[in-house]
Amino acid sequence: MAATTLFALALAACGGGGEGSTDDADAEGPVAPATIPELTDEPLELSFIWFEWPPAQLLEDFANAEYTKERPNVTITVNTVPNANWHDAMFTQFAARQTDFDIAVLDSQHIGEAVTNGNILDITDFINENIETDAYDPYLLAAYGQYPQAETGQRDENARMYGLPLLGDTWTMIYRKDLIGDEPPETWDEMIEVAAQCQEDNPGVSGLAFHQANGSDAAAVTYNTVNALYGGNLWNREEGQIEGVINDEAGQRAMDVLVNEMKPLTAPGSGNWFLDEVNAAVAQGSACIAFNWIAASGGLLDPAQSTLGDTREEILDKLGFATLPTQETDLVPLGGMGMHISAYAPDDRVAEALNFMRWFEQEDIQKKWAAAGGVPSRTDALESAEFLEAGPFNQVYADSVSRQRDMWNVPEYARLIDIENTNVNAALNGAKDPQTALDDIAREQQSVLDGDGGL
Numbered sequence: 084m085a086a087t088t089l090f091a092l093a094l095a096a097c098g099g100g101g102e103g104s105t106d107d108a109d110a111e112g113p114v115a116p117a118t119i120p121e122l123t124d125e126p127l128e129l130s131f132i133w134f135e136w137p138p139a140q141l142l143e144d145f146a147n148a149e150y151t152k153e154r155p156n157v158t159i160t161v162n163t164v165p166n167a168n169w170h171d172a173m174f175t176q177f178a179a180r181q182t183d184f185d186i187a188v189l190d191s192q193h194i195g196e197a198v199t200n201g202n203i204l205d206i207t208d209f210i211n212e213n214i215e216t217d218a219y220d221p222y223l224l225a226a227y228g229q230y231p232q233a234e235t236g237q238r239d240e241n242a243r244m245y246g247l248p249l250l251g252d253t254w255t256m257i258y259r260k261d262l263i264g265d266e267p268p269e270t271w272d273e274m275i276e277v278a279a280q281c282q283e284d285n286p287g288v289s290g291l292a293f294h295q296a297n298g299s300d301a302a303a304v305t306y307n308t309v310n311a312l313y314g315g316n317l318w319n320r321e322e323g324q325i326e327g328v329i330n331d332e333a334g335q336r337a338m339d340v341l342v343n344e345m346k347p348l349t350a351p352g353s354g355n356w357f358l359d360e361v362n363a364a365v366a367q368g369s370a371c372i373a374f375n376w377i378a379a380s381g382g383l384l385d386p387a388q389s390t391l392g393d394t395r396e397e398i399l400d401k402l403g404f405a406t407l408p409t410q411e412t413d414l415v416p417l418g419g420m421g422m423h424i425s426a427y428a429p430d431d432r433v434a435e436a437l438n439f440m441r442w443f444e445q446e447d448i449q450k451k452w453a454a455a456g457g458v459p460s461r462t463d464a465l466e467s468a469e470f471l472e473a474g475p476f477n478q479v480y481a482d483s484v485s486r487q488r489d490m491w492n493v494p495e496y497a498r499l500i501d502i503e504n505t506n507v508n509a510a511l512n513g514a515k516d517p518q519t520a521l522d523d524i525a526r527e528q529q530s531v532l533d534g535d536g537g538l
Contacts, residue, residue, distance in 0.1 A: 114205040116437075125431075130162060132163075133420075142250075174497075177425075180427055185424065186424055193497075224460075229244055230245055251419040251484070254308065257365055271340070271408045278372045279348055289350040291370065296504075299357070300500050310334055406479050414486055417487040446461060502531070507520065
């Protein structure tokens with residue numbers, strides 16, 4: 084049967100129908116076929132959309148080197164936009180029901196909006212037929228593909244799936260071994276003390292460097308990380324309640340720590356720092372301790388970008404990478420993104436996208452992806468020598484997977500994150516009292532949920 088016919092039938096079914104599919108009534112939006120339709124032999128460009136950072140170029144280079152061994156007629160293009168424009172660049176096209184990309188790289192929190200609007204394909208039946216789901220930590224499959232999602236860290240086997248992992252990620256603590264010693268601090272409170280002492284002992288070097296910007300999810304993730312470590316919660320999902328939860332006693336303590344204990348240890352003018360600025364501070368030797376996403380940290384080992392050494396080995400004599408210190412909890416932020424097929428992609432590129440995803444999620448390919456510098460999600464790849472020996476921060480990620488906590492995975496995410504970013508950034512830059520900023524977050528976010536009829 085022709086590929087177009089297969090896909091048309093799958094869309095008409097609007098619930099798949101492949102072996103192992105869940106009840107059709109639970110499906111939302113167009114559904115991909117369970118089996119990969121016939122692939123074209125004609126030249127084809129399969130396009131992604133992501134934001135500008137090193138993993139995007141890495142993906143394009145890796146796919147064109149490896150996937151073309153299986154599909155020589157296919158060229159992979161990863162189109163990028165500035166991080167701050169990433170969400171809007173995708174969802175503006177989704178709203179127009181026409182995309183110039185075939186695979187959208189979505190943050191986990193984008194999935195709800197895309198599913199609710201019918202923008203991405205339901206690939207539940209395809210996953211059941213083609214993917215070794217037992218090879219993954221259930222939380223990673225849930226975070227990068229499942230909707231609706233839960234905060235339990237477990238995948239709901241009856242929930243629909245809309246994506247597969249592309250890149251795993253979390254924060255790493257980056258510390259100057261030559262300034263604070265080989266052993267990293269074990270608790271968040273201890274970390275702050277060590278950073279303060281390091282700053283005092285080393286004029287011109289700030290104790291801390293971390294994300295504070297009012298853009299993307301920068302300032303919000305920083306607050307959410309501290310909130311989690313001090314025992315706070317962002318909301319009560321079951322009741323759809325934010326007000327009184329994020330700004331409870333633990334939430335207030337977290338905001339106080341962030342604004343009144345951590346912020347004074349940062350460099351002047353750092354109130355809008357994000358990925359690149361934190362990396363630059365580390366590379367220039369001007370921070371004792373820093374926090375950044377692992378997938379954005381590879382350049383720190385490049386002597387051409389660093390003043391800490393003329394070789395990778397010299398740099399590693401001064402830099403250490405560790406999992407986040409614990410406090411009341413051991414939770415760390417979930418990062419990374421998944422691959423999601425545009426509901427508006429032509430049939431031949433939908434077929435190619437499904438084939439690419441099947442190919443990418445195989446054990447040997449995930450290990451090659453790890454060796455190339457990617458962060459895989461399959462457990463066998465995470466535990467492999469190819470991954471653990473590829474970078475000094477890779478063990479950090481492997482040790483952090485079981486500690487991860489995500490944000491709200493709801494269609495209102497974009498508005499919720501904007502509220503939090505704006506207010507946390509304002510508190511960090513002295514434009515708002517920390518308590519007022521936190522209460523404003525709670526009230527405004529609650530209004531968003533309530534105004535849209537809850538969850």
